[in-house]
Amino acid sequence: xxxxxxxxxxxxxxxxxxxxxxxxxxxxxxxxxxxxxxxxxxxxxxxxxxxxxxxxxxxxxxxxxxxxxxxxxxxxxxxxxxxxxxxxxxxxxxxxxxxxxxxxxxxxxxxxxxxxxxxxxxxxxxxxxxxxxxxxxxxxxxxxxxxxxxxxxxxxxxxxxxxxxxxxxxxxxxxxxxxxxxxxxxxxxxxxxxxxxxxxxxxxxxxxxxxxxxxxxxxxxxxxxxxxxxxxxxxxxxxxxxxxxxxxxxxxxxxxxxxxxxxxxxxxxxxxxxxx
Amino acid sequence: xxxxxxxxxxxxxxxxxxxxxxxxxxxxxxxxxxxxxxxxxxxxxxxxxxxxxxxxxxxxxxxxxxxxxxxxxxxxxxxxxxxxxxxxxxxxxxxxxxxxxx
Amino acid sequence: xxxxxxxxxxxxxxxxxxxxxxxxxxxxxxxxxxxxxxxxxxxxxxxxxxxxxxxxxxxxxxxxxxxxxxxxxxxxxxxxxxxxxxxxxxxxxxxxxxxxxxxxxxxxxxxxxxxxxxxxxxxxxxxxxxxxxxxxxxxxxxxxxxxxxxxxxxxxxxxxxxxxxxxxxxxxxxxxxxxxxxxxxxxxxxxxxxxxxxxxxxxxxxxxxxxxxxxxxxxxxxxxxxxxxxxxxxxxxxxxxxxxxxxxxxxxxxxxxxxxxxxxxxxxxxxxxxxxxxxxxxxxxxxxxxxxxxxxxxxxxxxxxxxxxxxxxxxxxxxxxxxxxxxxxxxxxxxxxxxxxxxxxxxxxxxxxxxxxxxxxxxxxxxxxxxxxxxxxxxxxxxxxxxxxxxxxxxxxxxxxxxxxxxx
Numbered sequence: 001x002x003x004x005x006x007x008x009x010x011x012x013x014x015x016x017x018x019x020x021x022x023x024x025x026x027x028x029x030x031x032x033x034x035x036x037x038x039x040x041x042x043x044x045x046x047x048x049x050x051x052x053x054x055x056x057x058x059x060x061x062x063x064x065x066x067x068x069x070x071x072x073x074x075x076x077x078x079x080x081x082x083x084x085x086x087x088x089x090x091x092x093x094x095x096x097x098x099x100x101x102x103x104x105x106x107x108x109x110x111x112x113x114x115x116x117x118x119x120x121x122x123x124x125x126x127x128x129x130x131x132x133x134x135x136x137x138x139x140x141x142x143x144x145x146x147x148x149x150x151x152x153x154x155x156x157x158x159x160x161x162x163x164x165x166x167x168x169x170x171x172x173x174x175x176x177x178x179x180x181x182x183x184x185x186x187x188x189x190x191x192x193x194x195x196x197x198x199x200x201x202x203x204x205x206x207x208x209x210x211x212x213x214x215x216x217x218x219x220x221x222x223x224x225x226x227x228x229x230x231x232x233x234x235x236x237x238x239x240x241x242x243x244x245x246x247x248x249x250x251x252x253x254x255x256x257x258x259x260x261x262x263x264x265x266x267x268x269x270x271x272x273x274x275x276x
Numbered sequence: 277x278x279x280x281x282x283x284x285x286x287x288x289x290x291x292x293x294x295x296x297x298x299x300x301x302x303x304x305x306x307x308x309x310x311x312x313x314x315x316x317x318x319x320x321x322x323x324x325x326x327x328x329x330x331x332x333x334x335x336x337x338x339x340x341x342x343x344x345x346x347x348x349x350x351x352x353x354x355x356x357x358x359x360x361x362x363x364x365x366x367x368x369x370x371x372x373x374x375x376x377x378x
Numbered sequence: 379x380x381x382x383x384x385x386x387x388x389x390x391x392x393x394x395x396x397x398x399x400x401x402x403x404x405x406x407x408x409x410x411x412x413x414x415x416x417x418x419x420x421x422x423x424x425x426x427x428x429x430x431x432x433x434x435x436x437x438x439x440x441x442x443x444x445x446x447x448x449x450x451x452x453x454x455x456x457x458x459x460x461x462x463x464x465x466x467x468x469x470x471x472x473x474x475x476x477x478x479x480x481x482x483x484x485x486x487x488x489x490x491x492x493x494x495x496x497x498x499x500x501x502x503x504x505x506x507x508x509x510x511x512x513x514x515x516x517x518x519x520x521x522x523x524x525x526x527x528x529x530x531x532x533x534x535x536x537x538x539x540x541x542x543x544x545x546x547x548x549x550x551x552x553x554x555x556x557x558x559x560x561x562x563x564x565x566x567x568x569x570x571x572x573x574x575x576x577x578x579x580x581x582x583x584x585x586x587x588x589x590x591x592x593x594x595x596x597x598x599x600x601x602x603x604x605x606x607x608x609x610x611x612x613x614x615x616x617x618x619x620x621x622x623x624x625x626x627x628x629x630x631x632x633x634x635x636x637x638x639x640x641x642x643x644x645x646x647x648x649x650x651x652x653x654x655x656x657x658x659x660x661x662x663x664x665x666x667x668x669x670x671x672x673x674x675x676x677x678x679x680x681x682x683x684x685x686x687x688x689x690x691x692x693x694x695x696x697x698x699x700x701x702x703x704x705x706x707x708x709x710x711x712x713x714x715x716x717x718x719x720x721x722x723x724x725x726x727x728x729x730x731x732x733x734x735x736x737x738x739x740x741x742x743x744x745x746x747x748x749x750x751x752x753x754x755x756x757x758x759x760x761x762x763x764x765x766x767x768x769x770x771x772x773x774x775x776x777x778x779x780x781x782x783x784x785x786x
Contacts, residue, residue, distance in 0.1 A: 084467020
């Protein structure tokens, strides 16, 4: 394993359990770069993972204190943990299903409260761990294991959800934007508040097979590349393109949740001590 | 709309002469899952594939022509299994006789 | 086992030891809040629901005063998860709900139990199913509190108070058991005990209770989850001290990481079940009256036990050799209290029959166990007295309106 992995990861979990051609490991590599370049040590960061490919394949890799929550609940656990340990950086690694489907409620309220966590929502546009059913972020019309005639529901972008709820840093990148992702995750870590980084990446085994017709890792990554730019290598427009970059930056503009509670206590206790 | 975009993966390798020969390229072959990202994203000819499988059963990539590397770091960034390190070789000491004597 | 006459619980002694304080007229929810504060509560995370709402409101006022934190969660399952997270961060935690919220917590219950996280959960039961009758007491979560998560392979600790005063002391006791056993302790109260106002004595200075409150400690070294081990009084694990601990939802190794073999499943289950079963005597709490010469024993807990106790006393006055057995620790179920071959009259606030099934299982002759189920209102003294007489004389339940006697 390389130097960054040696510094931060458990050797038993390198290489990861992810499929060949899955970018979960690449993304985790960029997270390590961001953590390293931010000057953070192993004991400064608490990792939390969800359930699903993203949670499962990242879970147990981090060498420091970490937790794996039940499906969709990493943000709820992190809210309580942050109140008890406000001095730690909490990084949550969750998938599109974990964060925006079953976990949507906690996502919204953690953003509203401005809980000081950095949520890395890695989006492979489906419930891939259970075989490739569609999710709230699957592009409309695409064929998946549970939309054999094409996905008929409208999809949404969880970035819009958290911005509306009050998140203080929101950004989106894809699996071909490595340096941008490292830079953005560093900004996310620097925000003492709710940071949401949304990263689109390919699923070679399920999405690739059902929706794209290929399990070739290079083909799947090129599909991501094309939809990041909005056009193919031949100059053809793609059916849709993602809007990437920093979508909302109000970093450090309003107090973080555990600080709000502590300030309340200071105020209440001062009133109690004040002479009548 | 517009002209041709720069492709992500380059089947045709180019030859670069600037900044070559000064990079240590290490690839942990036992951790490689042979996805092909590194060897295909590399603009020059650095990588090749083994003909015997590694302990995981994959035909691992290996560093065949380290001297062609010019330090673009694309392989380091894209590898999904923490296999690759690309670091500048330690510089040799300055030649004797060039130091100022005060 | 010979049953002790009277109250068998730590607060039988505590009430004698701590006499400096004030007497108030307050509700069970107030007593519960103060009990938690006295035990060292740091974080309350919950969602308002009748009849537990007052607890949330008291907590929102009280916790900032003592530099604690009130988190109002978006729903009950978030509240329970927040509690688990805060407990992992080193705080003593509590949540409070009623039936509809309790069932939403099952996932979180399992997570906290399998990871040995101390949490106190209050379920103030009301009539069900579902929203039921909002303002009436029920006892429908007897089994659910034991089988509070999916997948089996766990034991649980459940306690039930029957007065406002007892609620104060029992809450402290619940926190102590949560620390000692590194698990979730459920306080199964009900709408009557939590909403009613009664005499409440509170010690003047909670600092005086240091001798009886088990403090939170941090486990800083391996093993985080000792396999094949049933020890209690181990320090709880903590996230954020750089121990490298892992807390996960899977069957785990001693470090906390997921593992899929049978030996690991056995080792983990051995700990989760036996740390409780092998130390049952530390958990057993009950109240027994008149059992030395009883021929028929009324069994009840919580609100029901109030009128049942009076009925037993009345039956005695009428010449029936009636005894009274009030369960305070419901789980692990105290089989040892039911070894006597007598007639039993199980009174509970549900019609489907839950406590009665456990009594039938534990008692020597299940044909001698009779069921008196009521739902929507408490058992009256007259009803229970009549039932005791009928069971004692004819070994069968009388015909009474809206009293369910069948157990199938």
